[in-house]
Amino acid sequence: MNKILRDELQSVFGAVRITTPENTRVIINAKKDTVLPLLRFLKEKGYQHLALISCVDWIEAQELEMVYILSAYLGSDHAFSDKEQTNVILKTRISRENPEFQTVIPVFQNAEPYERELHELYGIRFKNHPRLVPLFLDREYSIPPFRKDFDTRRYVKEVFDQVPFVEKEAEKV
């Protein structure tokens, strides 16, 4: 199954690097402008379930890695096969300095909150995203908080230590 997928991918998209570390996992490394056609291709091949969009901050290489994880739903006959066991992981790297990427909502509608989250936590701007507003956070951050150079402990010390202890306040009175 995975071999067929691999051959098809390589014949349609020549410049992709495909590895299969386990029988149930296919990793595709692609250039960033082929992500949308690749996702469309995989969706047509039956990998209709976008399970996760993630991002990894490779600070030494000054790059952000986008990760799309796909799997297949059951077919109309409800039979369990190798196909549903497989997770296809599509990866691409984008610049960390100027993190801009295209949205994949035209292909997968459920990408919307995932991209919102990555915008908020990694500072990636998704072009043509209909609702790029904060998802979880209240405050403004100078560095997006999930990047590796954001030090949670220092931030907590700087921000929350400014609030005086209740006991100290009481002593003053």
Add this chain to the structure above:
Amino acid sequence: MRELDLYFGPQHLGMVGNFSITLRAEGDRILKATANPGYLHRGFEKLMEYRKWIQNFPMVCRINVVEPDSMEMVYAMAVESLAGIEVPERAQYIRSIYLELARVGSHLFGLWAYANMLGFDTVAQWAMYHRDLILDLFEELTGGRVYHIYIWPGGVRRDFPNGFKDKIVETLHTIGGCVPEYDSAFFHNRLFADRAKDVGKITQDRAKEMGATGQVLRATGMPYDIRKVAPYAAYDRVPWEVPIREKGDAYSRIWVVRDEMIESVHMIFKLLDNMPEGEVYNRIPNPFKWKIPAGETYVRCESSRGELGLYLVSNGEDKPYRVHFRTPSYPHGLIVLEDVLKNASIADVGNTMISLYVVAPEIDR
């Protein structure tokens, strides 16, 4: 008619957990619903990058308060996959039994929330009491009632104590003996049917487009269950069925929950019968000096709410480099909920939300 903005939650009787929805309503009809998560965002995924592999176990179980056990399981599976650790056969059985007990407990909690919201207070109290009996089992096994931290890379922390098998059987017989009462008071009750039928209805195609899994998808007629699709632990060692319903509404979803509880109980009996003897864990290196080879993995398991996944990256150090949980409530609470609330009535908001089985801490993480 005048349009109004209505703030539903985080403090609201129809709302379970810290989550809110902003409704744009015209009269009783909802024009637009906006989900507002973030009340429980604790940044666990970032905090985990500061802690050693083993120190993260007390952390992961707090991501889903209602069912912490599958969180432990998915993290242990990911660490095992990165470090190449095998799990003994007996531990696989114990893991499955433990996870199924947790599923029954979590579903009883879900039933409490749903029955309580509909005003079936008696049924809600029964469900809460029966969940407590399962928590007693967990307390005896692990020492903790809610957070257990029982699953470990390479197996489980300890074997079942003497006579524990019989206790599981006894407790499950007590709970199972009440199924006819639950049925006559709740599931076959006309009031439940009238209130839940055609509420929050989704077709299978829409559910697939929105990334739904778990009961939300199974209630539309697709037996998609990670325990069958990509078996882990001991789920492929015994025969069992995936319960489904066809209609895709709140009524079908709650029936799927009921059938799943019964199936889980039967599965536990079968697993107990077939459980082999032997070791329950394989030794791991000294956890304080443990470095895991660089690599990445994506593992998934079926929590009581749907597909629970974990994308874990190691750069060869003693701490994870990147952790990202794919929690089932995330698409259900942020995409499916907003979609099905369009054109619904205000009275159905709590009904829809709880039948979608959304648990807020899982969304925020």
